[in-house]
Amino acid sequence: MKEPSCVVAVDVGNSAAKLCLMSDDHPACEKKSSSENRLSEISIPIDNRWPSEPQGSTDPVTSDVDWITQAVQWVESHTRCRPCRTQWRIASVQRSASRQLCDRLRRDAENQLADSDQVNVDVRTITRDDVPMPVLVDHPDRLGIDRLVGAFAASELYRPPLVVVDAGSAVTVDWVDARGRFCGGAILPGLGLQLQALARGTDALPQIDLLADGDCQTPLSMRPATNTSSAIRLGVITAVAAAIDRLAENYGAAEPTDSPPTVILTGGDAGLISAALQVPHQVVSRLVCRGLLALKLGK
Numbered sequence: 001m002k003e004p005s006c007v008v009a010v011d012v013g014n015s016a017a018k019l020c021l022m023s024d025d026h027p028a029c030e031k032k033s034s035s036e037n038r039l040s041e042i043s044i045p046i047d048n049r050w051p052s053e054p055q056g057s058t059d060p061v062t063s064d065v066d067w068i069t070q071a072v073q074w075v076e077s078h079t080r081c082r083p084c085r086t087q088w089r090i091a092s093v094q095r096s097a098s099r100q101l102c103d104r105l106r107r108d109a110e111n112q113l114a115d116s117d118q119v120n121v122d123v124r125t126i127t128r129d130d131v132p133m134p135v136l137v138d139h140p141d142r143l144g145i146d147r148l149v150g151a152f153a154a155s156e157l158y159r160p161p162l163v164v165v166d167a168g169s170a171v172t173v174d175w176v177d178a179r180g181r182f183c184g185g186a187i188l189p190g191l192g193l194q195l196q197a198l199a200r201g202t203d204a205l206p207q208i209d210l211l212a213d214g215d216c217q218t219p220l221s222m223r224p225a226t227n228t229s230s231a232i233r234l235g236v237i238t239a240v241a242a243a244i245d246r247l248a249e250n251y252g253a254a255e256p257t258d259s260p261p262t263v264i265l266t267g268g269d270a271g272l273i274s275a276a277l278q279v280p281h282q283v284v285s286r287l288v289c290r291g292l293l294a295l296k297l298g299k
């Protein structure tokens with residue numbers, strides 16, 4: 001019987017590492033056939049500021065263990081592939097975090113192969129050259145690899161032109177033209193950063209948690225808010241949603257095509273923002289990881 005192999009995609013953002021595992025031997029999905037069904041995913045906060053969220057779990061895991069150990073343990077518990085049959089594909093916009101991950105993977109491999117003089121671990125840090133998409137920005141080397149891989153993933157899933165929105169620590173709203181070229185976009189503070197800025201920069205405004213706050217469970221009303229927390233929530237979500245609506249309209253108007261661009265929304269805050277967006281859109285979870293898994297990499 002052929003020995004199983006797997007690919008681990010890791011999207012290291014400024015708040016969380018997102019992992020997707022595609023494996024021949026996924027225990028939970030043995031009966032399913034499509035590659036989609038062989039995917040498992042998890043989001044692990046980089047500084048333990050909130051619990052990790054395994055796919056489909058109603059009981060997020062809080063951990064004192066660092067994110068890298070959580071990531072390695074999660075992969076080990078989701079596949080029987082040996083490390084030498086596991087390929088790691090890392091897209092990172094946080095260099096120190098991804099360096100620590102690579103060091104740890106290589107160290108683990110050295111320990112496991114202590115008797116051999118070969119270090120057999122396949123860890124790829126993905127760069128622009130790995131992504132088959134033309135890049136039309138002033139300094140391609142400075143473009144966040146998450147933006148490019150996300151745009152690539154979106155253009156694998158939907159026909160361009162596309163507006164690709166990644167709502168994480170920062171919100172990026174990028175344009176892929178009808179020829180499938182990455183044309184740049186806009187960067188604005190994400191919901192978490194906006195909330196932090198308001199709490200830090202003022203005396204009276206509290207730090208609110210958009211997911212935990214009781215008021216936040218109710219649908220967002222566009223009526224003026226009548227208390228401080230609700231006013232902050234209305235303000236920050238509308239700021240991001242309205243910006244996306246406007247940018248999508250502007251990008252589309254600048255390069256009109258027969259059909260309007262498809263708007264793709266991903267990122268940790270996609271759910272909150274989706275509910276407030278006016279432009280029709282598709283929410284796709286773990287877009288960057290999907291792009292990593294779709295890349296055709298050489299040996």
Ligand SMILES: Nc1ncnc2c1ncn2[C@@H]1O[C@H](COP(=O)(O)OP(=O)(O)O)[C@@H](O)[C@H]1O
Pocket residue numbers: 012013014015016017018043050051053167168169170190191192193211266267268269
């Ligand atoms: N479990 C959670 N608790 C609180 N906020 C969360 C949680 N999961 C995601 N978020 C939100 O998602 C954002 C991070 O999204 P993510 O796409 O992982 O960002 P990044 O790519 O910058 O690491 C945070 O700023 C926060 O607003």
Ligand SMILES: CC(C)(COP(=O)(O)O)[C@@H](O)C(=O)NCCC(=O)O
Pocket residue numbers: 012013014015093142143144145146147166167168169170171172187
């Ligand atoms: C814009 C970003 C901070 C978004 O990061 P994230 O919110 O995913 O953590 C990241 O893509 C980045 O560091 N970009 C470099 C600058 C650029 O893309 O132009």
Ligand SMILES: [K+]
Pocket residue numbers: 166167168169170171172267
């Ligand atoms: K982002």
